[in-house]
Amino acid sequence: MDTILKNLRVEINSNIYVKDPESSDLGKRIVESSILMIHEMGFETFTFRKLGKAIGSNESSIYRYFENKHKLLLYLTSWYWGWMEYQLVIQTLSLSQPKDKLRKAVQILTKEIVQDLDFDHIDEVLLSKIVVEEYSKSYLTKEVDQENKQGYFSIYQRLVTRLKDLIHTVNPHYKFPASLSSTIIEGALHQHFLKRHFPALTDCNATVSPTHYFMDLIDLIADSHE
Amino acid sequence: MDTILKNLRVEINSNIYVKDPESSDLGKRIVESSILMIHEMGFETFTFRKLGKAIGSNESSIYRYFENKHKLLLYLTSWYWGWMEYQLVIQTLSLSQPKDKLRKAVQILTKEIVQDLDFDHIDEVLLSKIVVEEYSKSYLTKEVDQENKQGYFSIYQRLVTRLKDLIHTVNPHYKFPASLSSTIIEGALHQHFLKRHFPALTDCNATVSPTHYFMDLIDLIADSHE
Amino acid sequence: MDTILKNLRVEINSNIYVKDPESSDLGKRIVESSILMIHEMGFETFTFRKLGKAIGSNESSIYRYFENKHKLLLYLTSWYWGWMEYQLVIQTLSLSQPKDKLRKAVQILTKEIVQDLDFDHIDEVLLSKIVVEEYSKSYLTKEVDQENKQGYFSIYQRLVTRLKDLIHTVNPHYKFPASLSSTIIEGALHQHFLKRHFPALTDCNATVSPTHYFMDLIDLIADSHE
């Protein structure tokens, strides 16, 4: 990726944070370390106190950036989905065939993540593992409707919608493009999880990736007719 | 369902509980009330203290039955999957055609739950909602591998495997029966959740159910060939 | 006071406490020490943490008895007013003349407190000083109406009403018996405070007590006519 993009930013709903963590060094360290720590110890065990200690800063400073750890998780996962969307858009832009666009999109959304050097304080590989293991906790709450109204999940929704639109374009007769889109995006996380912890429940493994599975599915739907 | 089955029990891995809640009145009240309360307030907010208060019993008594609330969730969800498996087995037994068996299985696993009068201290409708909203939290933990080894998720695994086998029988050429099976079971929960909270991300609604969506998918796979 | 009364208790609205502090040794130590500490450091500086440390007990144990320190203050002051009411009732019982009853009541309510040996874990002298310095903080809150509805101030109200009734009996023509009653009870606290901290603002001192001042006032009102 060329240096023209060096200054790109993933845009996050500003209600998720109190103060933009990108706006200061401390903010970036909060984000950077929180990824390492949540990956390390899991979201439940992770606390602002521990984070503060890790970055050599009082926990109260962290509250200047995020109201609570739930909001921080929303920030991290929003960033992740925004980053995915960005890749999806960039990499499908030049493709002329809808089917190619769709296949590229599915590939991006289901493949194992590799490091992106454009964002130096974010470890995308670890972040993707956090998303696999923690994302659902960000919406499986009693406050989901309220937070949804605040737009906390809008990037994710936009991404699901993009994929849905691609499916629909490729096969306008298919009756469940939205469900399929959400199944792929959420299902990809799930297959990655199963691969690591319940290998008997998935066909994905070292040689067969979730991408193979979902690509196969997409091809079936693409070619199906009423 | 006839009275012969009146005494049927869902068999739960005995390591999940300290003392079988089915073995006493207090145990049953613990299970019964915990379902109401977790549904009401969500798993995070739910505590043994509150449960104790609700059933008019000291919280320490609950520890006689479950080590902690995580184990209680494992118990409830195991019960749910065991109950599902039971229905799946019973209702596919008499079907001779593999395809019919598969379709029946998918129907059971994806449909909206209705009350089952065979188990009077368990509200299956509420429990199914808990499963939708909380099940993933039971395995998205740092202890998952260890608990998996203890067999805490074996009923669920057996269920996924049953569905996988049905898929394989119907279409031995299909390369991803396990992934598809897990996608359907977990995806059904997800579609139910989306229907309630993110209607834009699913095609399921009051008239189109997750069952329609997954049945359509199954039919596609069943008829696909290499 | 004879031993027949040895087992007397001041009855406190049970919503003020979680668990009756009179019901256990720990509870009594909480009450006892809190009086010493609030007197020592003032209510603002006083915390459950410090109290816990002082009684060699974790602060969490204190929460078993009182929801928060505000409730504890309500308890202490309710106890005080209940104790005052008890003395007022006992000591006016045998008096036949309304005027004598009234004078006795005013005397009790305005005099400097001395130790009462009937309640061994409560230092009435210190408690009365706490009431002087902290009682108004218990009702000068945004929650006063709500707490009043819960009956948290009912003992105090009953006491004011008793005095009002005595005033009314002595002089049925006097138009402000309630205001006078509340002025005496609250004003007595205020005069005690001024005596200690703003001697220029009161005529009360080592030789002239608030009792003299209010008794004089009462006599004026008793003898006034329309």
Add this chain to the structure above:
Amino acid sequence: MDTILKNLRVEINSNIYVKDPESSDLGKRIVESSILMIHEMGFETFTFRKLGKAIGSNESSIYRYFENKHKLLLYLTSWYWGWMEYQLVIQTLSLSQPKDKLRKAVQILTKEIVQDLDFDHIDEVLLSKIVVEEYSKSYLTKEVDQENKQGYFSIYQRLVTRLKDLIHTVNPHYKFPASLSSTIIEGALHQHFLKRHFPALTDCNATVSPTHYFMDLIDLIADSHE
């Protein structure tokens, strides 16, 4: 009140503030907004952080004016009592009869407050409510003697003394002029409070005001003899 008085100022002990809030626009906004906010949320809940946010200024700026919120309360209440004294002086100046002066003074000190247009950044009605609900908290502290020595309560003391002198002039035989003065000034606040929150403990209401009650009392004392 004519425009000649337009520039009048209430003189406050300069130790109460770090920088005179009257000396700048920010200072005036601090005073203005703090009155609104303390009235709105109560003194306990009110913080410099919230005040800073409300006036669109960093909380650290407020520290340029007031050391802490306690000092700000002292400032506001001092202003109130200074303003009361000013009215008392002005309005009794032209009266020749001591008894008339006393009655006018009591009337001013006990009546319901109405807006004074001479001070545009201070809402006297709200401020008087703050005084009713918060004034006692400004002196019911462990630091009262020390702060008293610093003269933080001198305006209030001067006011009590003025009323005391009027009482003494009217009835030189009355033995408790200081106590009566402090009782009236503090008691007026109390009766206003009771009227709003404990109507059963006062005879004051929509038609009978604290002024009636205290005026009646004053008349009794004025006419009493040894």
Add this chain to the structure above:
DNA sequence: GATGAATGAGCGTTCATTCAT
């Protein structure tokens, strides 16, 4: 077997304040 009492540990949060700009 069930309960009541008590606890240790720690979480999330806020406050008042300071320092550098």
Add this chain to the structure above:
DNA sequence: AATGAATGAACGCTCATTCAT
């Protein structure tokens, strides 16, 4: 003079758990 960023310290509170009965 005013502000922005950051912080140390502490608070209120709750949780999961244990122990003695």
